[in-house]
Each structure stands twice: as C-alpha cells, then as structure tokens.
Amino acid sequence: MNSLKVQNGEVFDRNEIEFLNRSDFQDSVLNLLSNKYRMIGLFPIDKKYPNKIVSILSDSVSSSLYIIGCEFPVNKLEFESFANQFPQTNYFECELAENFGYKPVNHPWLRPVRKQNIILGNQPYQFFNIDGDEVHEVAVGPIHAGVIEPGHFRFQCHGELAYHLEINLGYQHRGVEALMLNASPNQRIILSESIAGDTVAGHTYAHCSTVESLTNTQVNLRAQVIRTIAEELERIAMHVSGLGGIANDIGFALPASAYGRLRTLVINSLALLCGSRFGRGLFVYGGVRFDFNDENLEQIKNNLEIVKKDISVINDFLFSSTGALIRFENTGVVSKDFAEKIGLVGTAARSSGIELDTRIHFPYGAYRYFPVSPITLSTGDVFARARLRALEVDESLRFIFDQLENLPEGKIASDVNELKINSGVISVVEGWRGEIVHSAFTDDEGKIIQYKIKDPSFNNWYGLSLALRKTAISDFPLCNKSFDLSYAGHDL
Amino acid sequence: MIDAIKLRILQRDSVIQDVSGASLPKLFRGLPVLEDKPCLDDCRKCAEVCPTGAIKLDPLEIDLGLCLFCPLCEEVCPEKIIHYTNNINLAVDKKEKLIITKETKSIAPEKASEKIRKYFGRSLKLRQISAGGCNGCELELNALSNVNFDMGRFGIEFVASPRHADGIVITGPITKNIANAVQICYDAVPNPKIIILFGACAISGGIFKDSEETNRKFLEQNKIDLFIPGSPPHPLTLINGLLDWLDKKG
Numbered sequence: 001m002n003s004l005k006v007q008n009g010e011v012f013d014r015n016e017i018e019f020l021n022r023s024d025f026q027d028s029v030l031n032l033l034s035n036k037y038r039m040i041g042l043f044p045i046d047k048k049y050p051n052k053i054v055s056i057l058s059d060s061v062s063s064s065l066y067i068i069g070c071e072f073p074v075n076k077l078e079f080e081s082f083a084n085q086f087p088q089t090n091y092f093e094c095e096l097a098e099n100f101g102y103k104p105v106n107h108p109w110l111r112p113v114r115k116q117n118i119i120l121g122n123q124p125y126q127f128f129n130i131d132g133d134e135v136h137e138v139a140v141g142p143i144h145a146g147v148i149e150p151g152h153f154r155f156q157c158h159g160e161l162a163y164h165l166e167i168n169l170g171y172q173h174r175g176v177e178a179l180m181l182n183a184s185p186n187q188r189i190i191l192s193e194s195i196a197g198d199t200v201a202g203h204t205y206a207h208c209s210t211v212e213s214l215t216n217t218q219v220n221l222r223a224q225v226i227r228t229i230a231e232e233l234e235r236i237a238m239h240v241s242g243l244g245g246i247a248n249d250i251g252f253a254l255p256a257s258a259y260g261r262l263r264t265l266v267i268n269s270l271a272l273l274c275g276s277r278f279g280r281g282l283f284v285y286g287g288v289r290f291d292f293n294d295e296n297l298e299q300i301k302n303n304l305e306i307v308k309k310d311i312s313v314i315n316d317f318l319f320s321s322t323g324a325l326i327r328f329e330n331t332g333v334v335s336k337d338f339a340e341k342i343g344l345v346g347t348a349a350r351s352s353g354i355e356l357d358t359r360i361h362f363p364y365g366a367y368r369y370f371p372v373s374p375i376t377l378s379t380g381d382v383f384a385r386a387r388l389r390a391l392e393v394d395e396s397l398r399f400i401f402d403q404l405e406n407l408p409e410g411k412i413a414s415d416v417n418e419l420k421i422n423s424g425v426i427s428v429v430e431g432w433r434g435e436i437v438h439s440a441f442t443d444d445e446g447k448i449i450q451y452k453i454k455d456p457s458f459n460n461w462y463g464l465s466l467a468l469r470k471t472a473i474s475d476f477p478l479c480n481k482s483f484d485l486s487y488a489g490h491d492l
Numbered sequence: 493m494i495d496a497i498k499l500r501i502l503q504r505d506s507v508i509q510d511v512s513g514a515s516l517p518k519l520f521r522g523l524p525v526l527e528d529k530p531c532l533d534d535c536r537k538c539a540e541v542c543p544t545g546a547i548k549l550d551p552l553e554i555d556l557g558l559c560l561f562c563p564l565c566e567e568v569c570p571e572k573i574i575h576y577t578n579n580i581n582l583a584v585d586k587k588e589k590l591i592i593t594k595e596t597k598s599i600a601p602e603k604a605s606e607k608i609r610k611y612f613g614r615s616l617k618l619r620q621i622s623a624g625g626c627n628g629c630e631l632e633l634n635a636l637s638n639v640n641f642d643m644g645r646f647g648i649e650f651v652a653s654p655r656h657a658d659g660i661v662i663t664g665p666i667t668k669n670i671a672n673a674v675q676i677c678y679d680a681v682p683n684p685k686i687i688i689l690f691g692a693c694a695i696s697g698g699i700f701k702d703s704e705e706t707n708r709k710f711l712e713q714n715k716i717d718l719f720i721p722g723s724p725p726h727p728l729t730l731i732n733g734l735l736d737w738l739d740k741k742g
Contacts, residue, residue: 142673145653146634148630149627150622170669171624172667173624174664178703197625197626197628198631254496254500255499257503271516280723296518310502
C-alpha cells in the first residue's frame with residue numbers, strides 16, 4: 001500500500017507522505033474505503049501548493065490513521081468523485097472544491113459548504129426541489145425562533161411530511177483556520193476555545209495534543225486526568241442541557257426545568273476548577289493551568305453527588321412518560337446502514353448501532369489507562385439519541401468519581417519545546433458530540449502552514465437531513481435537538 | 493402524578509434571589525482592578541501576552557471591550573498589579589467606560605432616558621441574533637431563562653420574532669455571511685428599539701477582530717445602548733446591567 005500509517009497524535013515527517021499520481025491515488029483511496037475505513041480529512045497540506053493534497057482515512061478496528069497523498073497537475077485539479085459509491089466522502093469533496101477550486105467529476109450533489117454566492121459547477125447553486133401537485137416548500141432561517149445559532153433550512157413537503165431537507169450553513173464562518181496560521185500560541189488556544197463554545201474542552205484538548213506532539217512534550221498523568229475530567233464535565237453538562245432541550249421541544253416543562261437546574265451545578269463545578277463555566281483558561285500547552293485543592297474538590301464532589309442522585313429521578317420521569325415516548329420512538333430514524341454510508345460519528349452514530357468512540361477506539365490521554373465503557377443503542381430514532389445521552393451521563397459520572405478518588409500526584413504542566421520542522425500530526429478526540437479531528441503541518445522553519453479542523457457536526461448535519469425523510473415537519477425541532485449539532489463548529 | 497410532585501420537591505427553590513449579591517466561585521474572573529503601584533521599568537509582559545491587545549501601557553489600561561477575561565495578564569504580572577475580582581457588574585452604556593485604569597474601582601451604566609424607562613421599564617422583550625458567536629454567549633443567554641436566573645421575573649424575556657421585540661441582543665463578531673440578516677432583523681423591530689452587544693466578539697470582534705470574514709458596518713451605523721463585556725459574559729452581568737440601566741433596583 002502507498003499510504004502512511006500513523007496513530008492518533010503520532011508525529012510524522014512530511015516527507016514520508018508519498019504523493020501519488022491521480023489514478024494511483026484514486027485506487028488507494030477506493031481500496032481503503034471499500035474496507036470500511038472512514039474519511040476524516042481531504043485537504044492540501046500547504047496552502048501554497050493546493051495541487052498536493054492528502055486524504056486521511058481512519059480505521060477504528062486497528063486504531064490507525066492512513067494518509068494518502070496525491071499531486072495533481074497544477075492546471076487540472078480534477079478527480080473522479082468517490083461520493084457515488086461512498087456518500088461519506090461527499091461533503092469533504094465539496095469542501096475541497098469550495099476552498100481550492102477542485103472539480104470532483106460526476107459528484108452527485110456538489111454544493112457550497114460555507115461560502116455564499118460561490119459557483120462550484122457551471123452555474124450558481126440552486127436548492128434541490130421536488131415537483132408535483134400539493135408539494136410545497138418551507139424555508140426557515142438563517143435567524144431562528146430561539147436563542148440559537150443561524151442556519152438556513154429548506155423543506156420539501158407533501159402535506160405534513162417532509163420528503164427532503166436541505167441544510168445551508170456558513171453564516172457563522174469567522175475564518176478560524178486562516179487565523180490559526182498567523183496566531184501566537186496564546187491566541188491559538190483562545191481560538192480553539194472559540195471553535196464551538198459548547199465544546200471548549202474537546203477542541204482545546206485536540207489542539208493542545210497537536211502542539212504537544214509537534215513539540216515532543218510529555219504531559220504528566222495528573223494533568224491528563226484533569227483534562228479528561230474537564231472533558232467529561234463538559235459532556236455531562238451538554239448532555240443534560242440537550243435532554244432538557246428535548247423535553248422542552250415536546251412541551252414537557254417539569255423535566256426541562258429540572259435538567260436545566262442540574263446543568264447549572266455541572267458548569268459551576270467547572271468554574272470551581274478553572275473560573276470559567278465552560279472550562280476556558282484551563283488548558284495550556286503541556287498540561288493544565290488550574291489544579292484541584294481540598295476545597296474545590298469537596299464542593300465539586302458535593303455538586304456531582306446531587307447530579308447523580310437527581311438525574312436518575314428526572315430520567316425515570318421523562319423516559320417512563322407515555323406522552324414523551326410516543327414522540328420519541330420511531331421519530332427521525334437513521335438506520336445503521338445509512339449511518340455507515342454517510343459516515344455519522346459520535347452520539348448520533350452510537351444511537352444507530354455503530355460502535356465508534358474515539359475514547360475507546362483511538363485512546364488518548366488518561367483514557368489509555370482508565371477506559372470508559374462503550375454504550376451503543378440500535379434504533380437510530382429520537383428515543384435512542386436521547387436515551388444514549390442519559391446513559392453516557394451515568395458513565396461519565398462514574399468515570400469522574402473514580403478519577404477524583406484516585407488523583408495521581410505530580411506537576412500539572414510541563415515545559416514546551418519548539419515545534420518540529422517539516423512535520424505533521426493528526427489528533428483525534430471524542431468531544432461530547434463525537435469525533436473531533438485537528439491536523440497540523442509545519443514548514444522547514446517550524447511554522448504551522450496548515451491547520452485543519454473537523455468538528456463532528458461536519459459529518460452529522462447530513463444525518464439530520466436523512467432523519468427528516470418522511471417525518472412530519474412538526475417533528476423537526478425535536479429531531480434537530482436530538483442531534484444537537486454545532487453551527488459554529490461546522491462553519492469555523 | 494406522585495412522581496411529578498416528587499420531582500418538583502427535588503427542584504426546591506433554586507432561583508438566585510439576590511442577583512446583585514450572588515456569590516461566585518473564587519476563581520471566577522470578573523472586573524479586573526489595577527493596584528495603584530508602578531510597573532517595573534520596561535516591563536511589557538501583560539501587553540505582550542494579551543491575545544486581543546486589550547492592554548495599553550504608560551499608563552496601564554485594560555479595554556474590557558477586547559478583554560476575554562483569560563488568566564494570562566494576571567498570571568504574568570511580576571508586581572501583581574492586575575487582579576481579577578469576583579465583581580460581575582460590567583455592563584456600561586458607553587464604550588469609553590470600558591477602559592479600566594488604576595482609578596477604576598467599579599463600572600456601571602448611566603440610567604436610560606426617561607422615555608426608554610417608561611417604555612421598557614416594566615416589560616422588555618429582546619430578540620437575540622447570533623452573528624458568528626461560537627455558542628458560548630448563546631448558552632449563557634439561554635441560561636437566563638432557566639430556574640436559577642429566571643430573568644422573566646423582571647419582565648425581561650427573549651422572543652421569537654423581531655416584530656414582538658423591543659430591541660436586539662447581538663452575539664459574535666458579525667460575519668460577512670450574516671451581516672445582511674442582522675440588518676433585516678433590526679429593521680423589523682418597531683421603534684423605539686435598543687441594541688445590546690453581548691460579549692467581546694460583538695463589542696470589538698474579540699479574538700476575531702482581524703478576521704477577513706467579518707463585516708461590522710452595522711455597528712458603525714447604529715447607536716449601541718448597552719455593552720456587556722465577557723467571553724462569554726456571566727448571565728448575571730446582563731441581568732444586573734439591564735436592571736441598573738432601567739433603574740429597576742429601587
């Protein structure tokens with residue numbers, strides 16, 4: 001095989017990547033995709049040379065990442081689209097086309113990812129629509145009814161049923177990846193905290209890992225444990241908040257308000273540790289900035305004891321309500337087959353029966369020594385996506401209590417060296433939504449020349465579209481909340 | 493039914509009664525204060541580490557519109573001059589008031605005009621616009637409606653339609669892609685109307701101030717009524733700011 005095999009967070013020499021010609025590249029990528037590998041990246045490793053791209057594929061069975069390079073003739077940035085056979089690559093190809101002018105030939109649905117008024121094919125993009133008697137179109141957004149991020153949704157409906165939902169994003173595009181290249185180290189950390197403000201620990205963890213790998217910095221176990229505790233606190237907070245949102249969307253006020261109260265306890269616990277309710281300021285290169293002390297340790301434990309006790313009562317109340325279950329079950333179903341084809345990740349994938357959890361399949365940090373248990377449900381409906389989050393909260397609480405009882409001794413931050421020259425690294429982290437991928441490449445002066453971010457939402461927005469097929473349009477808010485995706489993380 | 497009552501009992505009374513005197517975690521970073529002692533000769537450490545360039549030297553000043561309330565400046569200052577307090581009263585009505593000097597002990601908004609207080613003093617409905625916000629500010633604004641903060645008890649609420657609103661709350665640096673929608677939404681709000689900027693990104697662009705993907709013309713063309721600094725600001729910062737501004741603390 002002509003690919004470079006690396007592990008999660010393993011530094012490699014950029015020269016180790018073999019840049020194949022187009023037909024060998026196509027064959028190698030197709031070969032790996034046929035073996036059920038998932039695409040997690042498709043981009044040039046140096047923006048100055050957009051004709052040299054890499055495709056990164058992930059194999060969760062062997063916990064390995066495969067990098068396949070390709071050098072295109074400068075005036076012919078064309079390749080045969082993989083998306084007809086493997087729909088999971090569709091959006092990566094759109095992104096490559098949008099950012100660097102590539103033409104994926106025979107692409108089934110070439111559409112803009114973040115930019116407005118961009119022409120990708122031969123003519124300006126038109127929304128997909130269906131024709132027929134009594135068919136109607138519903139347009140929603142970019143500004144939505146609630147306090148929520150912007151996005152445009154187009155429903156093609158017949159009566160109450162939605163037959164097609166097209167999601168058009170990009171309103172949150174702030175240029176994070178471009179800013180990363182010229183930012184100072186302090187700015188880079190703040191930028192990663194702002195990729196998705198609900199996934200501060202997840203994205204900052206991934207970013208710090210890339211830099212620590214590129215600088216060959218060892219992070220002490222105590223710092224690693226504190227990082228994972230922050231990540232799990234974030235998971236609990238957002239899962240609890242999501243469950244509250246789901247209860248709210250079916251008009252079930254009591255559990256909605258009860259989940260809201262518990263979320264406050266969890267994020268205030270993060271503030272006890274680091275001063276910010278979202279974990280901002282906690283991560284530094286080489287470790288963490290804040291440590292537990294007897295006082296905040298006790299307070300955090302007390303908070304979490306209340307959460308542990310109360311959440312089981314609230315979960316029982318919500319999930320034993322017939323009225324709630326009628327709304328949840330068989331609503332917005334994504335089958336395992338579809339989920340695999342479109343490459344779902346994270347909670348959405350696990351709710352559809354796919355065993356995929358970066359903490360287990362590509363273990364990093366403290367998860368290498370203190371594993372979490374895999375949780376998978378099979379029905380792929382709103383019920384599964386809600387129930388899975390309730391179960392993950394229990395597991396995260398178990399994990400945190402275990403760690404708080406046995407905090408390892410040691411320093412919380414190590415010194416950081418210079419960035420290695422001509423190197424690359426791919427760092428994968430399981431944020432609360434799912435797989436976060438950060439890839440970084442340096443030049444011969446040790447300057448970062450490419451920084452690529454993939455939020456789990458990048459994969460999963462297509463899942464929401466599919467879930468709406470033949471679903472009542474009135475169930476859209478419920479389906480949307482059950483996926484709970486990030487606009488900012490997608491738009492960057 | 494019994495289960496519902498049990499659950500209601502578990503909820504207890506969770507609301508924060510005293511919004512101006514609420515206690516916050518020790519490490520929480522609110523209003524920074526500058527000790528009145530001289531900086532070391534040629535020391536520029538705080539200004540150099542600041543990720544948004546919020547700190548000016550000679551004399552030392554912090555611009556809260558740019559400040560992300562990260563711990564960096566406090567951490568590097570060899571003389572311990574910069575110190576974050578727990579004070580969450582950060583809202584102001586004029587941009588100049590966001591500049592913190594060694595004399596600043598607290599900041600507060602001027603009372604709103606009598607007309608505004610008459611119109612909005614008893615009921616204020618706001619339309620939030622996320623204009624490139626990362627969802628951090630949005631989460632804190634959502635938290636204002638939960639049982640702990642319960643902003644509704646003061647007659648202040650978020651509404652779905654700009655037609656029902658008395659003003660807008662902007663989060664995020666205003667990206668090029670959302671700029672037009674922000675204008676349309678603002679135009680749809682009936683007069684008189686107010687504009688509140690929530691968070692460093694909205695006030696100054698924050699960490700995205702040098703991004704080529706933003707378009708902040710809207711802010712130059714309109715008068716801003718209230719600035720809420722933070723990244724993201726604490727929910728109580730907005731509540732206290734609005735109550736002070738509308739003179740509802742009595």
